[in-house]
Amino acid sequence: MLIASAVxxxxxxxxxxxxxxxxDILVETTIIAVIILLGISYPVSKGNMxxxxxxxxxxxxxxxxxxxxxxxxxxxxQIGKGGLIGFLGLLQLLGxxxxxxxxxxxxxxxxxxLRESRSVPAHVSGGEIGDSGNxxxxxxxxxxSESSKSFLK
Numbered sequence: 001m002l003i004a005s006a007v008x009x010x011x012x013x014x015x016x017x018x019x020x021x022x023x024d025i026l027v028e029t030t031i032i033a034v035i036i037l038l039g040i041s042y043p044v045s046k047g048n049m050x051x052x053x054x055x056x057x058x059x060x061x062x063x064x065x066x067x068x069x070x071x072x073x074x075x076x077x078q079i080g081k082g083g084l085i086g087f088l089g090l091l092q093l094l095g096x097x098x099x100x101x102x103x104x105x106x107x108x109x110x111x112x113x114l115r116e117s118r119s120v121p122a123h124v125s126g127g128e129i130g131d132s133g134n135x136x137x138x139x140x141x142x143x144x145s146e147s148s149k150s151f152l153k
Contacts, residue, residue, distance in 0.1 A: 001103035002044060002055060005062075006037035008095030012088055019084065022071075052114065056107050059100035066096040 013030035016022045037058075043051035066072040072092060079089035107114075 001059075001099045001106070002037050002041040005095045005099035005103075006034045006041070008091045008099065009037070010034045012091040012095065015084065015088060015091075021088075047114070049114070052107065056104055059104040059107075062096050062100040066092065072096070 009030055013027055013034065016030070017024075017027045040051050040055055044055050075085060075089040075092055077089075078085040079093060080086060
């Protein structure tokens with residue numbers, strides 16, 4: 001949903017820039033939003049709870065930010081009337097409303113699954129705590145992280 005929202009906003013930003021429909025600062029703000037959405041999508045896909053929480057907050061506030069902007073409301077009114085403005089309204093609807101709201105709804109629906117995945121460390125999943133294979137893999141992952149730390153020094 002984050003990538004889909006970023007693509008919708010990015011396409012809209014490209015058209016706004018090409019046709020000089022808004023000041024450059026708004027196009028630059030759109031670019032920053034797209035970069036943030038793309039940047040946070042990877043940690044979200046890996047189950048990073050901080051990234052998921054930030055994305056959820058963004059998904060909640062995005063529609064309100066758009067509704068609080070008179071130009072956005074005017075563009076939404078043009079959906080279905082054809083032309084470039086109608087197309088931009090559709091992209092806005094997808095990027096500021098549909099995809100963010102779906103993300104938040106999925107977060108609500110899968111809340112318990114996210115909580116369960118946080119309570120079981122990744123290196124322990126697949127067996128019981130007494131399973132030496134898991135402990136060995138945990139030891140290896142610890143030693144790898146320690147060696148990478150010494151490499152970075």
